[in-house]
Amino acid sequence: MDRNGKVLRSTLFLDQVGEVAVTLDPDVLSWKPLNRGSVASSCLCMKRHSKIETEIKFSNVYAVEFIDRGLIHGPPWNCGGFLLGSTSEMYRFVVHGFHKPETCCSPWVLSEYTFGHEDLQKCQMWVEDINAYIKIGAGRPKSLLVFVHPLCGKGRGNKTWEMVAPIFSRAKVQTEVKVTKRAGHAFDIISSLSDGELCSFDGIVAVGGDGLFNEVLNGLLSSRHKVPYPPAPTEFNYSVNDEKNQMFGNNSKNNGRACNNDENGLSPETSSTSDDREPLLSTSESTNKCGPCNTDQNPAISFPNDWFRLGIIPAGSTDAIVISTTGMRDPVTSALHIIFGKSMSLDIAQVVRWKTSPSSMDLPYVRYAASFAGYGFYGDVIKESEKYRWMGPVRYDFAGTKVFLEHRSYEAEIAFLETEKFDPLTGITDTGESKMQSSRLSGQSSNKVICRMNCTVCNEAKNSGQFPSNRAITSPNVHSENSRWLQSKGRFISVGAAIISCRNERSPDGLVADAHLADGFLHLILVKDCPRPYYLWHLMQLTRSGSNPLNFDFVEHHKTPAFTFVSSHDESVWNLDGEILQACQVSVQVCRGLVNLFASGPEV
Numbered sequence: 294m295d296r297n298g299k300v301l302r303s304t305l306f307l308d309q310v311g312e313v314a315v316t317l318d319p320d321v322l323s324w325k326p327l328n329r330g331s332v333a334s335s336c337l338c339m340k341r342h343s344k345i346e347t348e349i350k351f352s353n354v355y356a357v358e359f360i361d362r363g364l365i366h367g368p369p370w371n372c373g374g375f376l377l378g379s380t381s382e383m384y385r386f387v388v389h390g391f392h393k394p395e396t397c398c399s400p401w402v403l404s405e406y407t408f409g410h411e412d413l414q415k416c417q418m419w420v421e422d423i424n425a426y427i428k429i430g431a432g433r434p435k436s437l438l439v440f441v442h443p444l445c446g447k448g449r450g451n452k453t454w455e456m457v458a459p460i461f462s463r464a465k466v467q468t469e470v471k472v473t474k475r476a477g478h479a480f481d482i483i484s485s486l487s488d489g490e491l492c493s494f495d496g497i498v499a500v501g502g503d504g505l506f507n508e509v510l511n512g513l514l515s516s517r518h519k520v521p522y523p524p525a526p527t528e529f530n531y532s533v534n535d536e537k538n539q540m541f542g543n544n545s546k547n548n549g550r551a552c553n554n555d556e557n558g559l560s561p562e563t564s565s566t567s568d569d570r571e572p573l574l575s576t577s578e579s580t581n582k583c584g585p586c587n588t589d590q591n592p593a594i595s596f597p598n599d600w601f602r603l604g605i606i607p608a609g610s611t612d613a614i615v616i617s618t619t620g621m622r623d624p625v626t627s628a629l630h631i632i633f634g635k636s637m638s639l640d641i642a643q644v645v646r647w648k649t650s651p652s653s654m655d656l657p658y659v660r661y662a663a664s665f666a667g668y669g670f671y672g673d674v675i676k677e678s679e680k681y682r683w684m685g686p687v688r689y690d691f692a693g694t695k696v697f698l699e700h701r702s703y704e705a706e707i708a709f710l711e712t713e714k715f716d717p718l719t720g721i722t723d724t725g726e727s728k729m730q731s732s733r734l735s736g737q738s739s740n741k742v743i744c745r746m747n748c749t750v751c752n753e754a755k756n757s758g759q760f761p762s763n764r765a766i767t768s769p770n771v772h773s774e775n776s777r778w779l780q781s782k783g784r785f786i787s788v789g790a791a792i793i794s795c796r797n798e799r800s801p802d803g804l805v806a807d808a809h810l811a812d813g814f815l816h817l818i819l820v821k822d823c824p825r826p827y828y829l830w831h832l833m834q835l836t837r838s839g840s841n842p843l844n845f846d847f848v849e850h851h852k853t854p855a856f857t858f859v860s861s862h863d864e865s866v867w868n869l870d871g872e873i874l875q876a877c878q879v880s881v882q883v884c885r886g887l888v889n890l891f892a893s894g895p896e897v
């Protein structure tokens with residue numbers, strides 16, 4: 294059908310195939326070779342596409358573009374078809390799409406089909422009609438702010454962006470690209486953007502590793518996320534429990550690094566031009582999704598909201614956030630998730646530092662983490678690895694071995710909130726007497742629900758109305774009437790809080806295989822002091838798929854929406870998404886679905 298609802302059929306020429314009868318339906322563009330011989334032969338000869346394809350769904354088409362008059366090749370065999378295996382010059386247009394390999398967790402593969410015809414107008418009409426269908430796909434971004442960390446991974450940030458940039462420009466997604474010049478550069482730019490400037494983008498994309506994404510996240514939330522400080526037990530004994538400090542907890546001045554206007558200028562360095570000014574979202578959608586930006590009043594962006602999304606194009610040394618949210622580590626797959634406007638909510642941990650060292654007098658300092666917050670072994674490795682930056686990503690192995698051999702442990706007090714739990718598998722809400730037992734999760738739990746696309750657990754949270762948009766929230770679990778504080782005190786080798794599974798190439802199941810992306814909980818992993826071989830055993834289990842790294846007597850595993858941590862150690866270092874935070878007293882809470890990602894959950 295064309296835009297007026299008529300089925301559109303034509304005879305065109307498909308490059309490498311020959312003459313084809315092409316049909317445009319609402320969901321699919323399909324074609325049939327007119328030369329019967331070519332069908333059989335093409336099975337043997339067609340190399341361009343992995344198997345003979347005769348259609349592409351519009352949900353898999355990201356762009357169509359008219360290209361100049363040029364050569365269309367006949368089938369690569371001489372089968373007596375219309376083109377007689379030769380080439381002809383004609384007007385051409387290209388349909389750009391992708392296909393998903395059947396094997397799970399395989400990167401999406403780009404595909405393109407070049408059609409041709411002698412009649413220029415016919416080609417232009419097909420382009421217009423196909424374009425109309427592509428735009429029907431709601432939620433595609435029009436304009437993105439892109440940060441490229443040139444030195445990430447093994448210095449492959451620029452190359453990675455150069456590889457995917459043409460996909461964005463073909464899809465007519467405008468990109469304003471900033472290549473970062475130093476650590477903190479992306480944070481400074483984003484935190485100093487006015488809401489009006491931010492509103493001109495549909496999202497921000499980080500081309501780099503977890504560290505750059507963490508900067509983007511903090512830059513975005515530092516002044517825009519208004520929420521009370523995390524709750525704490527009375528023993529926490531700090532201003533978190535003062536009434537006047539129950540104010541909204543964020544303070545951009547505490548968070549902000551100094552701004553450098555020269556570097557922060559927003560003039561585009563690179564931008565894909567769009568000759569198509571029509572919004573890709575329908576008017577009603579844009580109004581709903583970006584309400585404040587469409588009013589005459591000063592726009593005010595707050596989080597969570599439904600329309601602003603963050604994207605990651607993986608180019609870093611670990612990329613745990615991308616792997617945990619898409620199931621793979623592939624720049625092209627991530628670029629396609631962004632262009633197609635995929636969207637899913639992501640829990641974010643708000644970490645408030647109350648004391649840097651036991652003797653210091655500090656103002657509360659707020660940071661956000663998307664994947665992980667870790668102390669002890671995790672903090673020490675990241676701190677140690679900074680000394681060996683020149684080694685590249687291998688420094689983590691070196692620093693990890695060094696810290697492991699030192700086998701330090703730290704005295705600490707941890708309190709975590711125990712809440713009612715709803716098991717979507719059994720439909721049972723866990724309250725009352727069983728809470729004490731259920732707080733400590735067994736690594737061998739047989740009914741683990743792995744978070745994946747259209748996850749029932751994350752959707753249950755969203756559909757139950759506990760997932761409000763456009764207003765400040767923390768996890769509703771934090772304020773549950775049935776919650777209470779439990780404590781763990783002693784010497785710990787490590788304290789880790791996994792907000793998501795933290796899968797990466799070294800650890801295929803991640804730290805917590807059944808952590809969910811948007812259920813409002815984090816997983817607190819307390820590794821108590823134990824002999825070194827035991828700790829090694831635990832670490833080795835983390836690298837094995839299907840193992841139970843948390844099923845040890847010296848490991849406590851609690852699913853909680855909030856916890857506090859106090860240590861009297863002078864050089865207490867936390868690792869937040871791979872970034873260092875020196876802190877000996879912190880309170881942490883999960884903010885359920887605080888940001889939206891251009892992703893759809895892992896295909897695991």
Ligand SMILES: Nc1ncnc2c1ncn2[C@@H]1O[C@H](COP(=O)(O)OP(=O)(O)OP(=O)(O)O)[C@@H](O)[C@H]1O
Nearest residue numbers: 445446473474475476477501502503504505609610
């Ligand atoms: N141009 C830059 N020069 C130096 N550091 C930068 C630059 N841009 C960003 N950074 C910082 O580099 C750190 C690591 O970034 P990221 O995680 O994206 O890459 P990575 O290669 O995975 O990092 P790492 O190897 O440190 O884990 C972050 O703290 C980020 O803020």
